[in-house]
Amino acid sequence: APMVRAFEQGDEFAELWQGAATVADGLRVPVAVGDFLILTALRKSGGTAIAIPDQEMLDLAQVMGKQTGVFPAPEGAACLAAQIRLLASGWIKADEKVVLFNTGSGLKYAHLWA
Secondary structure, eight states, X not given: OHHHHHHHHTOSSOOOXXXXXXXXXXXXXXXXXXXXXXHHHHHHTTXXXXXXXXXXXXXXXHHHHHHHSOOBOHHHHHHHHHHHHHHHHTSSOTTSOOOOOOOSBGGGGGGGOO
């Protein structure tokens, strides 16, 4: 969320996020190294930033597993959740091609579904 907040406020740098907490270990970054590079790339490319709640990540990880056979880490499910939200808002158009990356296995998070 520090990157989303910085993006939305037009800041060049993300502020330290006190008490950063999420089930997605790869997203629990109180402040990103190279935050200014990420924010610059988002703005120059016309991109956006979006925060996804933990429960939504977990729900969509199960959907992905059932529909595709891929058991994603919550970080990968966050990508799908963001796509769904951005499609619903019209930010992504229905005819656009979108590539989602899932670089982690849900097996690392088996305790979340036990």
